[in-house]
Amino acid sequence: MHIVIIGSGIAGITFAEEFKKLQPDARITVLTHEDHGYYSRPMLSHGFSREDVETKIILRSFEDLSAAGIEILAGAEVLSLDRVAKAVRFRRRGEEFVLNYDKLVLAPGSDAFIPPPFRAAKDLYRVLNSLDDLIALRRQRAAILARGETPRWAVVGGGLIGCEAGSDLAKAGDRVVLFHALPRLMERQLVEADSATLLEVLRNLGIEVRLDAAVQGFERAGGNYAVKLENGSEDGFHGILVACGFKPRTELAQAAGLEVNRGIRVDGFLRTQDPDIHAIGDAAEFTDGRLYAYVLPIRHQAMWLARFLAGQTAEPWQPPAFKPRAKVHGFVAAHPYLF
Numbered sequence: 001m002h003i004v005i006i007g008s009g010i011a012g013i014t015f016a017e018e019f020k021k022l023q024p025d026a027r028i029t030v031l032t033h034e035d036h037g038y039y040s041r042p043m044l045s046h047g048f049s050r051e052d053v054e055t056k057i058i059l060r061s062f063e064d065l066s067a068a069g070i071e072i073l074a075g076a077e078v079l080s081l082d083r084v085a086k087a088v089r090f091r092r093r094g095e096e097f098v099l100n101y102d103k104l105v106l107a108p109g110s111d112a113f114i115p116p117p118f119r120a121a122k123d124l125y126r127v128l129n130s131l132d133d134l135i136a137l138r139r140q141r142a143a144i145l146a147r148g149e150t151p152r153w154a155v156v157g158g159g160l161i162g163c164e165a166g167s168d169l170a171k172a173g174d175r176v177v178l179f180h181a182l183p184r185l186m187e188r189q190l191v192e193a194d195s196a197t198l199l200e201v202l203r204n205l206g207i208e209v210r211l212d213a214a215v216q217g218f219e220r221a222g223g224n225y226a227v228k229l230e231n232g233s234e235d236g237f238h239g240i241l242v243a244c245g246f247k248p249r250t251e252l253a254q255a256a257g258l259e260v261n262r263g264i265r266v267d268g269f270l271r272t273q274d275p276d277i278h279a280i281g282d283a284a285e286f287t288d289g290r291l292y293a294y295v296l297p298i299r300h301q302a303m304w305l306a307r308f309l310a311g312q313t314a315e316p317w318q319p320p321a322f323k324p325r326a327k328v329h330g331f332v333a334a335h336p337y338l339f
């Protein structure tokens with residue numbers, strides 16, 4: 001049996017490793033954009049205050065995975081799926097290839113969500129969604145520090161990633177202004193009292209938090225950047241980090257005629273409408289509209305799918321109990337997170 005996996009995040013690699021354990025003779029191929037190896041995405045938001053992050057973040061090198069019998073095609077971009085021929089078309093090092101599968105596992109993860117008004121100005125901001133993004137941000141920071149200046153950032157979005165990354169930039173010694181369109185922080189994950197505690201924690205870290213501040217766009221101002229607001233603008237930023245949520249990568253599935261909504265639609269067996277194609281991780285959406293974009297349930301999905309495809313369970317996947325937690329320095333929620 002040849003299993004092809006698209007994506008080398010926690011979903012794709014956990015599945016590959018588990019399936020290899022259960023079926024050592026199976027051929028497993030992972031296709032991925034990445035070149036760095038399998039890394040911890042949650043660690044990205046603590047990538048400024050730690051010096052060693054670019055090495056510590058790698059959980060498994062691609063060489064180690066290959067040595068364990070998992071074929072990794074790094075630096076590959078999957079272009080399309082052919083469900084009739086059971087094949088994927090991909091580009092790697094300037095050439096196009098076709099690879100056949102018996103079972104296909106879609107684990108393409110998610111992009112950073114960019115609100116429509118920001119899209120035309122994509123040269124003016126950065127996101128923190130991949131190790132390449134972190135490396136680019138760290139280089140930008142190092143260049144500012146090398147000029148003897150203190151980096152000053154606009155972080156747009158007071159959700160989980162904006163608050164975590166803002167707190168880490170502040171911990172690293174930078175100046176941070178955090179803009180949030182709503183009257184309280186992390187309103188999707190926290191009860192009101194915890195949002196208030198979080199606000200205090202961020203302010204104590206030296207972060208200027210602007211609530212009810214709906215950002216309209218960005219512009220260059222002098223040598224730096226400005227954030228446009230409804231009633232004027234705020235300038236003097238060395239960089240802008242947009243952290244406005246995530247967008248599951250559904251394009252390949254949609255182009256192949258699979259049902260997509262916010263994510264790729266799957267049933268309780270993590271199966272798309274095509275019985276030979278499964279989807280897991282940030283990209284998978286269940287029939288009740290839920291997405292499980294946290295590492296614990298994703299790891300659980302991947303382990304379950306390996307057992308299912310190895311014929312070791314016939315029961316549908318059941319989400320595990322899990323407690324999301326924001327990694328904001330100094331913040332502990334007093335109440336359970338909302339999910």
Ligand SMILES: Cc1cc2nc3c(=O)[nH]c(=O)nc-3n(C[C@H](O)[C@H](O)[C@H](O)COP(=O)(O)OP(=O)(O)OC[C@H]3O[C@@H](n4cnc5c(N)ncnc54)[C@H](O)[C@@H]3O)c2cc1C
Nearest residue numbers: 007009010011032033041042078108109281282293294295
């Ligand atoms: C900054 C940050 C902090 C976070 N912190 C936490 C946390 O503290 N706790 C927590 O539980 N969760 C956290 N999360 C969420 C968690 O990291 C994600 O839910 C999880 O990483 C998703 O894993 P995945 O394997 O589904 O997708 P991903 O990790 O996105 O991996 C998908 C892979 O597919 C590849 N790919 C996609 N399309 C193609 C294609 N066409 N061709 C080739 N390759 C392709 C991508 O390059 C990528 O390597 C955080 C996320 C971020 C961004």
